[in-house]
Amino acid sequence: xxxxxxxxxxxDLDRGFAELVRSHGGVxxxxxxxxxxxxxxxxxxxxxxxxxxxxxxxxxxxxRRGALQPRAWLLAIGTNVWRNHVRTLTRRPVAESGVDVGExxxxxxxxxxxxxxxxxxxxERLVAALAELPERYRVPVVLRxxxxxGYAEIADLLGCPVGTVKAQVSRGLxxxxxxxxxxxxxxxx
Amino acid sequence: MSGRYEGPGGPAGAARAGLNxxxxxxxxxxxxxxxxxxxxxxxxxxILRRAGVPERAYDRYSLVEGPVVALFVAHGxxxxxxxxxxxxxxxxxxxxEQHLLRTGRAALPAGRPLPGVVGALRTGRDRNLRYDYxxxxxxxxxxxxxxxxxPRGQLRPVGWLGAEAGVxxxxxxxxxxxxxxxxxxxxxxxxxxxxxDGRPVDCGLPAVLVERLRAYEGIDEERLGxxxxxxxxxxxxxxxxxxxxxTCAHARRITxxxxxxxxxxxxxxxxxxxxxxxxxxxAA
Numbered sequence: 001x002x003x004x005x006x007x008x009x010x011x012d013l014d015r016g017f018a019e020l021v022r023s024h025g026g027v028x029x030x031x032x033x034x035x036x037x038x039x040x041x042x043x044x045x046x047x048x049x050x051x052x053x054x055x056x057x058x059x060x061x062x063x064r065r066g067a068l069q070p071r072a073w074l075l076a077i078g079t080n081v082w083r084n085h086v087r088t089l090t091r092r093p094v095a096e097s098g099v100d101v102g103e104x105x106x107x108x109x110x111x112x113x114x115x116x117x118x119x120x121x122x123x124e125r126l127v128a129a130l131a132e133l134p135e136r137y138r139v140p141v142v143l144r145x146x147x148x149x150g151y152a153e154i155a156d157l158l159g160c161p162v163g164t165v166k167a168q169v170s171r172g173l174x175x176x177x178x179x180x181x182x183x184x185x186x187x188x189x
Numbered sequence: 190m191s192g193r194y195e196g197p198g199g200p201a202g203a204a205r206a207g208l209n210x211x212x213x214x215x216x217x218x219x220x221x222x223x224x225x226x227x228x229x230x231x232x233x234x235x236i237l238r239r240a241g242v243p244e245r246a247y248d249r250y251s252l253v254e255g256p257v258v259a260l261f262v263a264h265g266x267x268x269x270x271x272x273x274x275x276x277x278x279x280x281x282x283x284x285x286e287q288h289l290l291r292t293g294r295a296a297l298p299a300g301r302p303l304p305g306v307v308g309a310l311r312t313g314r315d316r317n318l319r320y321d322y323x324x325x326x327x328x329x330x331x332x333x334x335x336x337x338x339x340p341r342g343q344l345r346p347v348g349w350l351g352a353e354a355g356v357x358x359x360x361x362x363x364x365x366x367x368x369x370x371x372x373x374x375x376x377x378x379x380x381x382x383x384x385x386d387g388r389p390v391d392c393g394l395p396a397v398l399v400e401r402l403r404a405y406e407g408i409d410e411e412r413l414g415x416x417x418x419x420x421x422x423x424x425x426x427x428x429x430x431x432x433x434x435x436t437c438a439h440a441r442r443i444t445x446x447x448x449x450x451x452x453x454x455x456x457x458x459x460x461x462x463x464x465x466x467x468x469x470x471x472a473a
Contacts, residue, residue, distance in 0.1 A: 008293075012246070014242045014243060014246035014247075015246045015247065015293065015294060015295070017237070017240065017242055017246075018237055018242055018246050018247035018294065018295040018297065019247075019289060019295035021233045021236055021237060021295070021297065022233060022247075022285060022289075022295040022296065022297050023295075025227070025228040025232065025233050025236075026225065026226060026227040026228055027225070028228075029226070029227070029228040029229075029232070030224060030225045030226055033224075034224060043229065043232055046228065046232065046236070047232075047235065047236050047239060050236045050240065051236070051239060051240055054240040054242075122220065123220065123223045123224070126220060126221075126223070126224065127224065130224075145221040146221055146224050146225055
C-alpha cells in the first residue's frame with residue numbers, strides 16, 4: 001500500500017481524514033460495539049470518536065499528523081468516549097451500566113435454517129459472553145483480539161504495564177472459556 | 190464473583206497455555222474474526238458531513254446491480270469518478286484501495302447510487318451521466334468520450350476513435366491503451382469497440398463479459414460473421430447512396446434488395462456513395 005493514512009493526513013487534512021474514516025471506521029465501530037455491548041448508542045459513540053479525532057487533527061502540525069499511529073490513537077479516543085458515555089449512563093437511574101445484556105439478540109431457542117443458525121448462534125453466544133465479562137478484562141480482550149493492537153499499544157492506551165495487559169487478556173480469555181454460554185466442544189479445539 | 194475468573198482451573202488452563210505462549214499465532218481464538226466488521230453504510234459519510242469535511246475531499250460509492258453484471262460505482266460532486274465490475278476486485282476494500290490510489294480520494298460506501306447510473310446500465314445509454322476523469326491526459330479523456338458516443342447495440346472499429354477524438358495520428362495500440370486506462374469500463378461502453386470485422390478487441394474487459402454485454406444489447410454476431418467472411422466492412426443503400434457501418438441503425442434497415450456491400454471506403458466512394466452522418470465511417 002503505497003498511500004498510507006498518516007502521509008495523506010500530513011499532506012491534506014480533509015482527504016486524509018476521509019481516508020482515516022474509510023480505513024479505520026470498521027475497527028472503531030466493532031470495538032465500540034463490543035465495549036458497550038449494545039448497538040443502541042454505538043453510532044453516536046463512533047461519530048463522537050471521529051469528530052474528536054478531527055478536532056484534534058486540525059490542531060496538529062503536518063509532521064505530527066504524519067507520525068500518527070492511527071489505529072491505536074483512534075481507539076484511545078474511542079475508549080475515552082465510551083468511558084465518558086458509561087459514566088453519564090450510571091448517573092441516570094434507568095441503566096446501571098453500559099452493558100445491557102438483555103438487549104442482545106440471542107438466537108438461542110429461535111428455530112431457524114439449521115446451518116446458518118448454528119453459525120449465527122455461535123457468534124451470538126460469544127457476543128453475549130463478551131458482554132458479561134467484567135470491564136477490566138473485556139477492554140483489553142477487545143483491544144487485543146478485535147482491534148488487534150499489540151500489547152505495548154494497549155498498555156500505552158490503558159496506562160498500565162505490558163505485563164498487566166497480558167495477564168488481563170489471558171485471564172479474560174480463560175474467563176470466556178469458563179462461561180456456561182460457550183460450551184467446551186464449540187470453543188476449545 | 191470475580192474469583193471465578195481468576196483461577197486457571199481445569200481444561201481452560203491447558204488451553205490457555207497454548208494460546209498465550211504464541212502471541213502472534215493466537216489468530217482468532219473463539220472466532221473473534223466474526224466480530225470484526227464494517228461500519229453501517231452511510232455512517233462514514235454522516236461523520237464527514239458532521240465534521241464539515243468538504244465534498245471535494247472524498248467520494249462515495251455503491252454497489253449497482255446492472256442487468257449483465259454488478260458494478261461498484263464511485264461518484265463525487267455529481268460525476269462518476271470510477272466504476273468497475275464487482276468480480277474484478279477481491280472485495281469492496283480492494284475497490285476502495287484502488288480508487289484511493291488512482292484518485293487520491295477515499296471512497297466511502299453510500300446506500301444510494303448516483304442518480305442515473307441504474308438507468309444508464311439498464312438502457313445502455315449513459316448520455317446524462319458526467320464523468321470526472323481526474324488526472325487522465327486530455328487526449329485520453331477525449332478518446333473515452335468518443336467511446337461514449339457509440340450507440341447501444343452498435344460497434345465501431347478502434348481506428349474510428351482517432352478521428353472522433355481528434356487524434357487522427359494515434360495508432361490503434363495507443364487508442365486501445367487510452368480505452369483501457371478509462372476509469373469506468375462497462376458504464377463507458379468499451380465492449381462496443383471491435384476490429385474491422387467487429388470482432389472484440391482487448392478493451393480491458395474479460396472476453397466472456399464482452400460477449401454477454403454484446404448479447405444483452407442485441408448485437409447479431411452471426412450476421413457480423415457473414416459480412417466478415419464476405420469481406421464486407423460497410424453497407425450502402427442503393428436508394429439513398431449512403432454507406433454505413435454494418436451495425437449502424439440506418440444500415441440495419443436497408444432491405445435486401447437495396448443493400449450494397451463495400452470492402453473499403455474507397456470502393457464506396459468510387460461507386461458514388463457518401464458516408465452516413467450518424468455512424469461517420471468516413472475516417473476509417
